[in-house]
Each structure stands twice: as structure tokens, then as C-alpha cells.
Amino acid sequence: MSNNQEKATAYWKENLRYLLILLSIWFAVSYGAGILFKDALNAIKLGGFPLGFWFAQQGSIYVFVILIFVYVRLMNKLDKKYGYDE
Structure with missing residues (x-):
């Protein structure tokens, strides 16, 4: 595997990790706070x-x-970390 391919693979894995974390937060807020914990939050x-x-x-x-x-x-x-910035 070439160095460029390894760098691109590492970049993509880190990008997917960010996506999963941020989408999990959004899911927790939208589904959790809006639906699952609605009754408890409605006291506030x-x-x-x-x-x-x-x-x-x-x-x-x-x-x-x-x-x-x-x-x-x-x-x-x-x-910037992986050198893909312009």
C-alpha cells in the first residue's frame, strides 16, 4: 500500500469517526430529548x-x-492534518 493510500485511508476513518459521533449526538438530542425523555423534560x-x-x-x-x-x-x-487543505 502506498503512503498516499495509507494517508487517505486514515483520513477517511477519522472522518467517519467524526460523523458517527456528531450524528449520535444529534440522534440523542432529537430522539432522546424530543421523544424518549419528553415527559421528564416537560417539567422544565x-x-x-x-x-x-x-x-x-x-x-x-x-x-x-x-x-x-x-x-x-x-x-x-x-x-490540515493530512495535507488536503488548499
């Missing part, structure tokens, strides 16, 4: 609305947008 009010309802309607979208920015930052660092 946010802006007059139950927190479980807020996560189901808006919170998971906000978290997803934040995770997009986190992913961009992580990928910029990863590109």
Missing part, C-alpha cells in the same frame, strides 16, 4: 413552553445547525 419550562416540546419542535434543529459548524471546524483541522 423554556419561554413558557415545556422543554420536551421545545426540543421536539426547535431544539433538535438548533443542535443540528450547531453540529454542522462543529463538523466544518473539525474537517478543516483534519484537512
Whole structure:
């Protein structure tokens, strides 16, 4: 295996690890907070609305947008680490 191929394989594995972690966080927030733990979170009010309802309607979208920015930052660092930055 050539050095370029090893570098590309390591890059892809690290990229997949980032994706799995970030998608797991999004799943936990959207499914966990919005559906599974909704009743427990509804005891807390946010802006007059139950927190479980807020996560189901808006919170998971906000978290997803934040995770997009986190992913961009992580990928910029990863590109520099493996020499794929422009």
C-alpha cells in the first residue's frame, strides 16, 4: 500500500469517526430529548413552553445547525492534518 493510500485511508476513518459521533449526538438530542425523555423534560419550562416540546419542535434543529459548524471546524483541522487543505 502506498503512503498516499495509507494517508487517505486514515483520513477517511477519522472522518467517519467524526460523523458517527456528531450524528449520535444529534440522534440523542432529537430522539432522546424530543421523544424518549419528553415527559421528564416537560417539567422544565423554556419561554413558557415545556422543554420536551421545545426540543421536539426547535431544539433538535438548533443542535443540528450547531453540529454542522462543529463538523466544518473539525474537517478543516483534519484537512490540515493530512495535507488536503488548499
